Amino acid sequence: MEATSSGKRYSGRVFDAAALEQVRSVLRAHAGASRQQLSYRVCEALDWRKTDGSLKDMSCRVALLRLSREGLIELPAPRRQFEPMRAYARRTPQGEPGAPIEAALSALGTVRLEPVERRCSGLWNELIDRYHYLGYKPLPGAQLRYFAYAGWWRCLASARRPGRAPRVMSGSAGAANSASATSVRCSTTPGF
Structure with a gap:
């Protein structure tokens, strides 16, 4: 927060007495709304937009929280508490382990990598949580995620950035091998 002669600056916007009164009137008019909904309404009332024309709702939420902490406005209580790194x-039955396989990659036939589609994201997360030694944690930034198939069994493969070779993650064995490795250890999980 930065003080200016005409008001205080929050998230890049100056809130003078008139702007604060607009914010308070929005809060009164939408008393039952969530904090997210209120940030949309405040953005609309103040015409607070990004260069592409969309609302600056995240900047507004930060500003509203700071205004509230300084006692300038009163926000409703949060509807749910954030639980970082929850388990x-x-x-699901699809994530249950099968018999472990230890074999030369050449003995398994053709290995194909298929990107994880959005509808299979939950299964990916479950398999990582069950079989990766670190468990599942949300990852920041962009990732490419793969299922690796050889015949009827499936492993996990992951690449942090486009252009890198995927790493094949084994199931219950917990090892990770480069996709160009000569052998693989993996738990079988039936295809879907």
Whole structure:
């Protein structure tokens, strides 16, 4: 927060007395709304937009929280508490381990990598949580995620950035091998 002669600056925007009164009137008019909904309404009332024309709702949420902490406005209580790094609890039959396989890659035939589609993201997360030694944690930034198939069994493969060779993650064995490795250890999980 930065003080200016005409008001205080929050998230790049100056909030003078008139702007604060606009914010308060939006909060009064939408008393039952969530904090997210309120940030949209405040952005609309103040015409607070990004260069592409969309609302600057995240900047507005930060500003509203700071205004509230300084006692200039009163926000409703958060509807839910943020739980960082909570355990991934989903368990499905598709994620149950099969018999472990230890074999030369050449003995398994053709290995194909298929990108994980959005509809299979939950299964990916479950398999990482079950079989990766670190478990599942949300990853920041862009990732490419793969399922590796050889015949009827499936492993996990992951590449952090485009252009890098995927790493094949074994199931219950917990090892990671380069996709160009000569052998693989993996738990079988039936295809879907």
